[in-house]
Amino acid sequence: MAKLYFHFGAMNAGKSTILLQAAHNYTERGMSVLLLKPAIDNRDSDDGEIVSRIGIKQKAITFEPEENLEQYIGNHAQQHDINCVFVDEAQFMTHDQVWQLAAIADRLSVPVICYGLRTDFKGQLFEGSAALLGIADNIREIKTLCWCGRKATMNLRTNEAGLPVTDGAQIEIGGNDRYISLCRQHWRKYQVSRTT
Amino acid sequence: MAKLYFHFGAMNAGKSTILLQAAHNYTERGMSVLLLKPAIDNRDSDDGEIVSRIGIKQKAITFEPEENLEQYIGNHAQQHDINCVFVDEAQFMTHDQVWQLAAIADRLSVPVICYGLRTDFKGQLFEGSAALLGIADNIREIKTLCWCGRKATMNLRTNEAGLPVTDGAQIEIGGNDRYISLCRQHWRKYQVSRTT
Amino acid sequence: MAKLYFHFGAMNAGKSTILLQAAHNYTERGMSVLLLKPAIDNRDSDDGEIVSRIGIKQKAITFEPEENLEQYIGNHAQQHDINCVFVDEAQFMTHDQVWQLAAIADRLSVPVICYGLRTDFKGQLFEGSAALLGIADNIREIKTLCWCGRKATMNLRTNEAGLPVTDGAQIEIGGNDRYISLCRQHWRKYQVSRTT
Amino acid sequence: MAKLYFHFGAMNAGKSTILLQAAHNYTERGMSVLLLKPAIDNRDSDDGEIVSRIGIKQKAITFEPEENLEQYIGNHAQQHDINCVFVDEAQFMTHDQVWQLAAIADRLSVPVICYGLRTDFKGQLFEGSAALLGIADNIREIKTLCWCGRKATMNLRTNEAGLPVTDGAQIEIGGNDRYISLCRQHWRKYQVSRTT
Numbered sequence: 197m198a199k200l201y202f203h204f205g206a207m208n209a210g211k212s213t214i215l216l217q218a219a220h221n222y223t224e225r226g227m228s229v230l231l232l233k234p235a236i237d238n239r240d241s242d243d244g245e246i247v248s249r250i251g252i253k254q255k256a257i258t259f260e261p262e263e264n265l266e267q268y269i270g271n272h273a274q275q276h277d278i279n280c281v282f283v284d285e286a287q288f289m290t291h292d293q294v295w296q297l298a299a300i301a302d303r304l305s306v307p308v309i310c311y312g313l314r315t316d317f318k319g320q321l322f323e324g325s326a327a328l329l330g331i332a333d334n335i336r337e338i339k340t341l342c343w344c345g346r347k348a349t350m351n352l353r354t355n356e357a358g359l360p361v362t363d364g365a366q367i368e369i370g371g372n373d374r375y376i377s378l379c380r381q382h383w384r385k386y387q388v389s390r391t392t
Numbered sequence: 393m394a395k396l397y398f399h400f401g402a403m404n405a406g407k408s409t410i411l412l413q414a415a416h417n418y419t420e421r422g423m424s425v426l427l428l429k430p431a432i433d434n435r436d437s438d439d440g441e442i443v444s445r446i447g448i449k450q451k452a453i454t455f456e457p458e459e460n461l462e463q464y465i466g467n468h469a470q471q472h473d474i475n476c477v478f479v480d481e482a483q484f485m486t487h488d489q490v491w492q493l494a495a496i497a498d499r500l501s502v503p504v505i506c507y508g509l510r511t512d513f514k515g516q517l518f519e520g521s522a523a524l525l526g527i528a529d530n531i532r533e534i535k536t537l538c539w540c541g542r543k544a545t546m547n548l549r550t551n552e553a554g555l556p557v558t559d560g561a562q563i564e565i566g567g568n569d570r571y572i573s574l575c576r577q578h579w580r581k582y583q584v585s586r587t588t
Numbered sequence: 589m590a591k592l593y594f595h596f597g598a599m600n601a602g603k604s605t606i607l608l609q610a611a612h613n614y615t616e617r618g619m620s621v622l623l624l625k626p627a628i629d630n631r632d633s634d635d636g637e638i639v640s641r642i643g644i645k646q647k648a649i650t651f652e653p654e655e656n657l658e659q660y661i662g663n664h665a666q667q668h669d670i671n672c673v674f675v676d677e678a679q680f681m682t683h684d685q686v687w688q689l690a691a692i693a694d695r696l697s698v699p700v701i702c703y704g705l706r707t708d709f710k711g712q713l714f715e716g717s718a719a720l721l722g723i724a725d726n727i728r729e730i731k732t733l734c735w736c737g738r739k740a741t742m743n744l745r746t747n748e749a750g751l752p753v754t755d756g757a758q759i760e761i762g763g764n765d766r767y768i769s770l771c772r773q774h775w776r777k778y779q780v781s782r783t784t
Numbered sequence: 785m786a787k788l789y790f791h792f793g794a795m796n797a798g799k800s801t802i803l804l805q806a807a808h809n810y811t812e813r814g815m816s817v818l819l820l821k822p823a824i825d826n827r828d829s830d831d832g833e834i835v836s837r838i839g840i841k842q843k844a845i846t847f848e849p850e851e852n853l854e855q856y857i858g859n860h861a862q863q864h865d866i867n868c869v870f871v872d873e874a875q876f877m878t879h880d881q882v883w884q885l886a887a888i889a890d891r892l893s894v895p896v897i898c899y900g901l902r903t904d905f906k907g908q909l910f911e912g913s914a915a916l917l918g919i920a921d922n923i924r925e926i927k928t929l930c931w932c933g934r935k936a937t938m939n940l941r942t943n944e945a946g947l948p949v950t951d952g953a954q955i956e957i958g959g960n961d962r963y964i965s966l967c968r969q970h971w972r973k974y975q976v977s978r979t980t
Contacts, residue, residue, distance in 0.1 A: 197542065197577050208812065210805035217798035220838050221928045224796065250808050251840055279933065302577045314526055319491075321526045329525040330510055330517045331576065333545060337531070340809045345867065346393065349529060380527065381393050381498045404616065406609035413602035416642050417732045420600065446612050447644055475737065536613045541671065589934065589969050694969045706918055713918045721917040722902055722909045723968065725937060729923070738785065741921060772919065773785050773890045 198307040200298050202286065202328040204314045205338030206348045206377035211311040212284055213248040214338060218309060219282050227279035230272060231256040232265075234288035234324075236367060246284045249372070256284065259293075266296035270304065278306050286312035288367070289324035298331055311338075316366045317353035317375065319383075342379035350383035352376045360386040394503040396494050398482065398524040400510045401534030402544045402573035407507040408480055409444040410534060414505060415478050423475035426468060427452040428461075430484035430520075432563060442480045445568070452480065461485075462492035466500065474502050482508035484563070485520035494527055507534075512562045513549035513571065515579070538575035546579035548572045556582040590699040592690050594678065594720040596706045597730030598740045598769035603703040604676055605640040606730060610701060611674050619671035622664060623648040624657075626680035626716075628759060638676045641764070648676065657681075658688035662696065670698050678704035680759070681716035690723055703730075708758045709745035709767065711775075734771035742775035744768045752778040786895040788886050790874065790916040792902045793926030794936045794965035799899040800872055801836040802926060806897060807870050815867035818860060819844040820853075822876035822912075824955060834872045837960070844872065847881075854884035858892065866894050874900035876955070877912035886919055899926075904954045905941035905963065907971075930967035938971035940964045948974040 205211050219229045231246060235258040247253040259265065269281060281300060283289070289297075289310075297308045310332070314325050321329070329335060342348040353361050354374055401407050415425045427442060431454040443449040455461065465477060477496060479485070485493075485506075493504045506528070510521050517525070525531060538544040550570055551557050597603050611621045623638060627650040639645040651657065661673060673692060675681070681689075681702075689700045702724070706717050713721070721727060734740040746766055747753050793799050807817045819834060823846040835841040847853065857869060869888060871877070877885075877898075885896045898920070902913050909917070917923060930936040942962055943949050 197575070208809070210802075210809060213805045214798075214802060217801045217836075217838055218927075221796070221798060224837075225929065225931050227929075227933075248805075249812075250805055252838055298576060302580065319527060321522060326517060326522060326525075329522075331515060331545065333543070333576070335531060335533070339806075341813065341815075343813050345815075347529070349527065379393070380494060380529075384498065404613070406606075406613060409609045410602075410606060413605045413640075413642055414731075417600070417602060420641075421733065421735050423733075423737075444609075445616075446609055448642055535610075537617065537619075539617050541619075589967070690968060694972065711919060713914060718909060718914060718917075721914075723907060723937065725935070725968070727923060727925070739921070741919065771785070772886060772921070776890065 198301040198305045199333040200301045200331065201307070201309040201334045201336070202332035203309065203311045203336050203338050204325065206340050207313065207351045207375040208249065208372055208377055209338045209340035210248070210250070211338055212246050213250050213252065215282055215284055215309070215311045216246060216248055216252050216254055219254065219280070222280050228277040230269065230278050230281045231284070232281065233258055233284040235260050236288045261290050261293070263293070264296060265293050266299045269300050273304060273306070281306060281308040283308065283310040284312070286310035286328060287322035287325045289327070291323055291327045294324055294327035294331065301333070313351065315351065317351050318362065318366070319350060320366070322366070340377050342377065342382055344379060344382060346379040348377035348379055350378050350380050352378050352383055352386055362387055394497040394501045395529040396497045396527065397503070397505040397530045397532070398528035399505065399507050399532050399534050400521065402536050403509065403547045403571040404445065404568055404573055405534045405536035406444070406446070407534055408442050409446050409448065411478055411480055411505070411507045412442060412444055412448050412450055415450065415476070418476050424473040426465065426474050426477045427480070428477065429454055429480040431456050432484045457486050457489070459489070460492060461489050462495045465496050469500060469502070477502060477504045479504065479506040480508070482506035482524060483518035483521045485523070487519055487523045490520055490523035490527065497529070509547065510545070511547065513547050514558065514562070515546060516562070518562070536573050538573065538578055540575060540578060542575040544573035544575055546574050546576050548574050548579055548582055558583055590693040590697045591725040592693045592723065593699070593701040593726045593728070594724035595701065595703045595728050595730050596717065598732050599705065599743045599767040600641065600764055600769055601730045601732035602640070602642070603730055604638050605642050605644065607674055607676055607701070607703045608638060608640055608644055608646055611646065611672070614672050620669040622661065622670050622673045623676070624673065625650055625676040627652050628680045653682050653685070655685070656688060657685050658691045661692050665696060665698070673698055673700040675700065675702040676704070678702035678720060679714035679717040681719070683715055683719045686716055686719035686723065693725070705743065706741070707743065709743050710754065710758070711742060712758070714758070732769050734769065734774055736771060736774060738771040740769035740771055742770050742772050744770050744775055744778055754779055786889040786893045787921040788889045788919065789895070789897040789922045789924070790920035791897065791899045791924050791926050792913065794928050795901065795939045795963040796837065796960055796965055797926045797928035798836070798838070799926050800834050801838050801840065803870055803872055803897070803899045804834060804836055804840050804842055807842065807868070810868050816865040818857065818866050818869045819872070820869065821846055821872040823848050824876045849878050849881070851881070852884060853881050854887045857888050861892060861894070869894060869896045871896065871898040872900070874898035874916060875910035875913045877915070879911055879915045882912055882915035882919065889921070901939065902937070903939065905939050906950065906954070907938060908954070910954070928965050930965065930970055932967060932970060934967040936965035936967055938966050938968050940966050940971055940974055950975055
C-alpha cells in the first residue's frame with residue numbers, strides 16, 4: 197500500500213518547482229514517473245506542460261473531469277513502469293478523481309503526489325482540494341509569504357487594473373499575475389461582506 | 393496576529409488527551425485557557441466535559457451551532473484573561489464558526505487550537521473540518537493505528553451488533569465504541585458501492 | 589522495515605503523557621508494547637515508572653548504559669509479542685543504544701518511538717538526542733511554551749533558591765521543578781558568557 | 785523575534801532547488817535576501833554559486849570557518865535591507881556560527897533558513913548539522929529516495945571506481961556523483977564493522 201500525498205500552498209509558492217524536483221529525484225535513480233494535470237489549466241501557452249516560474253518545465257499529460265484516473269493510470273501501468281504519479285494543479289480535480297488516485301495508491305501500490313491550492317480567492321475549498329484534505333495520507337504545506345513577511349495562506353484575485361475583486365467564478369484562468377498571496381489578516385481587508 | 397490550529401485524527405487517536413495536556417501547559421505557567429466544545433456531542437454522561445479515554449477530564453463550555461464564537465469569546469475576553477482557546481470535537485462546528493475563530497486569532501491575537509475528526513464514517517468531510525482544513529494556519533495529524541499496524545485515517549461505523557454500516561446520518565452520537573479506526577485499505581473493504 | 593521515531597520537546601512539554609496515550613492506542617487494539625527508560629532517571633520515587641504530570645503513569649523497564657538494546661529487545665521478542673517499543677527520557681541513551689534501536693526497526697520490523705529532550709540546560713545536545721536527531725526516520729517536536737507565550741525550545745536550570753545556574757554537570761536529576769522551559773531569547777538572558 | 789530553520793536532506797534531495805525557489809519567493813515580492821555558503825564547498829567550478837542539479841543557480845557569498853556571521857550579517861544589514869538569510873551546505877558551518885545565526889534571528893528579527901545534510905557517509909552528524917538540530921526553531925526534512933523506493937536518509941560514499949568506502953575524512957569534496965543516497969537498511973549493508 198503506497199501513500200496519497202497532498203502538498204498545498206498559496207499562489208506562487210513554488211509548487212511546480214518542487215514537483216519537478218521531486219520527479220527529477222525519481223528519474224535520476226532510473227525510476228519512471230507519470231506527470232498529470234487537469235486540462236482546465238491553460239494558463240501556460242502550451243497546455244501540456246508543468247511550468248515553474250523559476251525557469252524549468254516538463255511535459256505533462258492533461259486529463260478531463262470525466263476521465264477515470266484509476267482506469268487511465270491502470271492501463272498505462274500495464275504497458276509502462278510507473279514508480280510514482282505526480283499531479284499538478286490538483287485543486288481542479290473532481291471529488292471522484294481524488295478517490296481514484298487513492299485507489300491507485302492502495303491497489304497498485306504506486307505513490308501519488310499531488311500539488312495544488314487549498315482555497316480559491318473567496319477562501320472556499322476547491323473540489324479537488326477538499327477531497328485531498330479529507331483523505332490524503334500525508335498533508336504538507338509549501339510555504340510562501342505575504343508582503344508583510346508573514347506566511348501567506350490566502351489568494352486575492354485582482355482585475356485587469358490590478359484592483360481586488362471578491363466576486364466571480366471560482367475558476368477563471370488568466371495568469372498567475374492576477375493573484376496575490378496574502379496572510380489572512382491582509383486578505384481580509386479586501387473582503388467587504390463575505391466573512392465575519 | 394495569533395494562529396488557528398487544527399489537529400485532526402481518526403476516532404480514538406487520543407485527541408482529547410493531547411488537548412488536555414496542551415491546556416495544562418498553559419495553566420501550569422499561570423496562563424488562562426478557555427475550553428469549548430460543540431453542544432451536539434453528548435456522548436459523555438456530562439455534556440460539559442472533555443473526557444479522555446486514558447483517564448483525565450476537564451470542564452468545558454458547550455456552544456450551539458447558532459452561537460457567534462467571535463462575539464462570545466470577545467465578550468469573555470473583556471472580563472477574563474484568555475491566553476489560548478481550545479476546541480474539542482471541532483468537526484461539529486459550522487463553517488461560520490470556524491471563520492469566527494479565525495477572527496479571534498487575527499483580531500484578538502489569541503491562539504485557537506482545534507481538535508477533531510477529518511471525515512465521517514462515509515469518508516466525507518465534516519462541515520467544521522472542511523473549513524478548518526481550508527483556512528487553519530497550521531494543520532497537524534494526531535496518529536493512531538489500524539489493527540494491521542498501519543496508520544488509521546478512516547472511521548468505520550458499526551451497529552449495535554458490531555457490524556459495519558455504510559448508511560445513516562452523518563452525526564449519530566452513541567459512544568466511541570461504535571466506531572473503529574482503520575487504514576483506508578481496510579475501511580474500503582466495508583464500503584459496498586460508495587467509492588471506486 | 590519499521591521506523592525509528594524521535595519526538596522531542598523541552599522540559600514539561602507533556603512528552604510522557606503523549607507516550608502513554610500512544611502506547612494506549614496499541615494496547616487498546618490488542619497489540620503489545622514494550623515500555624523502556626534509561627535507569628539514570630530516578631526523578632520519580634519509583635524508578636520503574638513513566639509518570640505524567642497530568643496524572644497518569646505506567647510501569648516501564650529500566651536499562652543501564654551498558655545494556656545492548658538490540659539483544660535485550662530481540663530476546664524479549666522471542667518470548668512475547670512486541671508491536672511497538674516506546675522509550676521515555678531517550679536523551680539519556682548512549683550513541684550505541686540508539687543504533688541498536690535502529691537495528692530493531694530495520695531487522696525486526698518493530699517500530700521504535702522515542703521521547704526526550706533535545707538539549708541540556710547549556711544548550712548542548714545530549715548523547716542520545718544527538719544520535720536520534722542524526723538517524724531517526726521521523727523527527728517531530730512536542731511543543732510547549734515560554735511564559736511570554738512563544739514556543740519554548742530551551743531548558744533553564746535553577747538552584748535550590750530558584751535562581752538560574754549556567755554551570756554544573758549535564759545530568760543532575762532532581763525534579764522537573766528545577767527546570768524552566770523558555771524561548772531562546774529569554775533563555776539567553778541568563779547565559780552570562782557561554783554563547784554569542 | 786524571527787526563526788532559525790533547518791531543512792535537512794540526504795545527498796541529491798534537491799535542497800539547493802528548494803532554497804533557490806524560497807529565495808525567489810522573497811525577491812519576487814520586492815524583498816531582499818542574503819545567500820551564503822561555507823567556503824569549504826568547492827564542488828562547483830565557481831565557488832561562489834548555489835547550483836541546483838535541475839538547472840538553476842544563483843550567486844552566493846562564501847564564508848570561512850573563522851567568520852563571525854553575527855558580525856558579518858549585522859554589518860551588511862546596516863547598509864542593505866535583509867528580509868531573509870539563506871545558507872546552503874549548512875552542515876559545514878561551525879558550532880559557533882550556528883549560534884551566531886540564532887542571534888541574527890533573535891536580535892535582528894531576520895529569519896535564517898539553512899539547508900544541509902544531517903549525517904556524513906559514516907552516519908555521524910556534521911558539526912553544523914548537530915548545532916542546527918539542537919537549536920533550530922523549525923526542523924523539516926526534504927525527502928528523497930533510495931533505489932528501492934523507500935525514503936533515503938543515509939549517504940554512501942564511493943571511490944573512483946564506484947565502490948563503497950567506509951573510511952576516510954568526513955569532508956572530501958569531489959562531486960555529488962561520489963555519493964549515493966540510501967535507506968538505512970541498504971546503507972547498512974555496506975558498513976562492515978562500524979555499527980551494530
